[in-house]
Amino acid sequence: MKEEYDVIVIGGGSSGAGTARDCAMRGLKTILLERNDFGSGTSGACAGMISGGVKYLNEPEMVAMCTKEVVYLQNIAKHIVFRLPIITAIVNEIDLKARTSSKTDYSKYTAERGASPIMLLSTEEARKIEPKLSDKILLAAYLDEMFIDPFRLCIINALSAKNHGADVRNYTEVIDVIREGNQVKGVKVKDKKTGKVEEIYGKFVANCAGPWVSRISKMAGIDQPLRLNKGSHVVFDRRVTGTAVVCRALDGRSAYLFPHFSSTILGTTAWDIFGDPDDVETSYDDVEYLISSMEVAVPSIRDARVVRTYCGVRPMLPEWWISEDDATRNFKLIDHEERDGVKGYVSFEGGKLVIYRIMAEKMTDLICQKLGIEAECRTHIEPLPGSESDMDIELWAEEYTMPTHTVGRIATRHGSNTPEILKLAQENPEYKSTVCRCESLTEAEIRYSLRTEFATNLSDLRRRVRLGMGPCQSTFCNYKALTIMADELNLTPEQVHRDAIGFAQERWKGKCVILRGDQVSEEEINQAIYASIANYDNLLDLWKED
Structure with a gap:
């Protein structure tokens, strides 16, 4: 007999990870699927501002909702x-x-x-x-x-979902929706690391894929423009x-x-x-x-x-003949049984980062109602990982003999879990070494993230601990991080080089459009380092897809 989940959540952005957390906290058997990494889509591409903004004063309900959610976030994700x-x-x-x-x-x-x-x-x-x-x-x-730090928001929601019993998988792409008649039964997925294809069954599929909602709905035979x-x-x-x-x-x-x-x-x-x-x-x-x-x-x-x-x-909601400034940033929760006659399938349209939690609450309410489950939402009360208790940075720095600045930077990412990282460094003094000077990032924090936060490559570490996000844009820190990653994950030399080149290519996409003046010379130096020291100009075939 095939294993069946109560809820299959598609999308590891803020709304998807938030929905998986809420479902798991209410006792639903839940799995969260993200085709790349948590926060790697729309959620991670914002500036992190959490407010309704003056822009939305013509939507009093929206501004009031945003205000309420900001207060909740200050309590559940204070770090x-x-x-x-x-x-x-x-x-x-x-x-x-x-x-x-x-x-x-x-x-x-x-x-x-x-x-x-x-x-x-x-x-x-x-x-x-x-x-x-x-x-x-x-x-x-x-x-x-x-x-708020949007990357950390997504990962700690995913971690909370896991802590409450959910299965959490990144780099797992939905390639088809399993539908029998007017009933959605599950999804077919591909593990992007191994290439393995499998079917996952569930009573409900929750489409929280943001801009890719339409693509997933098309797999279910539903037209859903955004x-x-x-x-x-x-x-x-x-x-x-x-x-x-x-x-x-x-x-x-x-x-x-x-x-x-x-x-x-x-x-x-x-x-x-x-x-x-x-x-x-x-x-x-x-x-x-x-x-x-x-x-x-x-x-x-x-x-x-x-x-x-x-x-x-x-x-955004599919509203036209109005300017973007006048378009709402509110959301709609779609019950596809009611709208399209398709059972077992729900989705979001619209929304924004600051209201991710209430979006998740509304979707979980609907799923519980359809499953006949009575369970109250607690996501606005129960702290997210890292915000369970207060922080004392100076005390921690003294206790674990680490620089106050370094401890403070760790705390901005891990909050009350910071002592776990400091203890790791205390037990292994070599882990106190600095990997990224721009971000005061230590080896201990990288190892902690690889062990506990679903990180498997340099891009994941960038989102978890800001690796490569400083002025040098990973020109120097990536080599150190690769060595640590190879040790933790038992990677082959080919896997290490492939990840390094892929990471450099991703960094290049964000840099090539702005190169002018002295920045051209700076990038030439970076390219020379990659080619002369790392020999990556002769290893580019490793980056190509198999």
């Missing part, structure tokens, strides 16, 4: 949530009217989540706080917003401003500059796309649009060193 002060630079009369009219309406929401009210500042006052602001701005507004929208970002090598800066972009939308860990993120575009979401790339025009827009508020931004670009695809 990866942080606050940023934001200065909104008002650059012209049109901007002045729009920004000041929203001040009172939005302040009530900031108060609910413990943030500062919106305060209007003169140009001089604003430049005292952020000296890099242009002296030509008319006025400024100050507030603060909450941010409005896909591309958002590109530019990453600088350091914190180029002391505060976040928001201004009106050249086309009237908003552009933002967010300090983010040891870097700064400039975003975002909002272009509708009509092709395969797997094919989206940041273009030269995307970069110029963003830099030119922010240059009005922060004139020196063009002189800052860009190290990378990245983009993602928003899975």
Whole structure:
């Protein structure tokens, strides 16, 4: 007799991992399937801001829901949530009217989540706080917003799902949906590491695949269009401003500059796309649009060193004949039995990072209702892994004889689980060695992630522990990390080189579009290191697919 799950969750982004967690916490036999790595799609391609934003004031229900979810996240994921002060630079009369009219309406929401009210500042006052602001701005507004590490959010939801009994698998691609008559019975999957194909059966299939929802639904014989929208970002090598800066972009939308860990993120575009979401790339025009827009508020931004670009695809509701600015970022939970006459199949349309938890709650409510199970949601109460208790960084640093800065950086990723990593380093003093100087990343943390967080390659480690996300973009740290990974996972030399080349290729995709001036010379040095020291110019055939 074939094993059957109560729920098969497709998609390891925030909504999918959140749904798997909620289902498992309510006692459902659950499996989570992600075709690449957790957080490697839309969730990981955002800037991490968790708020409804002034942009959605015309949707009071949406802003109120976002506000409520921010408060929950501050409690259940406190170790990866942080606050940023934001200065909104008002650059012209049109901007002045729009920004000041929203001040009172939005302040009530900031108060609910413990943030500062919106305060209007003169140009001089604003430049005292952020000296890099242009002296030509008319006025400024100050507030603060909450941010989160989206990669860590996805992985700790997946870990929580596993801790509550769910089976959790990344690099497992759904290649078909098993349907008999009007009943979805399960899915056919392919293990992308081994090539093994198998069938997995379940009472319900929950499609949480974001921009790829339509593709999965097509496998089930269901037409489910979405409005896909591309958002590109530019990453600088350091914190180029002391505060976040928001201004009106050249086309009237908003552009933002967010300090983010040891870097700064400039975003975002909002272009509708009509092709395969797997094919989206940041273009030269995307970069110029963003830099030119922010240059009005922060004139020196063009002189800052860009190290990378990245983009993602928003899975918006299929609403047309309205601009992206007016399109809702709310979500719909689709019961395909009710809409399409197909049983055992549910999906999401739309949504955004900050409301992932309530999306998961609503989907789990529906599945429990259909299964006749009464179990209350606890995901807004029970802490995620790493937020179970308070952190004492100075005490830990002293107890385990580690630098306070290093311990602090580990804690921003692992929270109350940090002592587990420090204990590993204490028991194995050689594990205290620094692998990535940009991120204060130690060998102990890499080994911990490989052992406990489903990481199997360099890209996974980038998302787990920020390997290669600093100024050098992995030019130096990848070799050390590969050695550790080969030891932990018992990899062959061919597997090690294949991963190194694949990782370099992925880094290149984010760098090639921004190369200009001195950055061309810098990249030539990087290429020389790969070719002369690692000999990768003669090993490229290893990277090709079998």
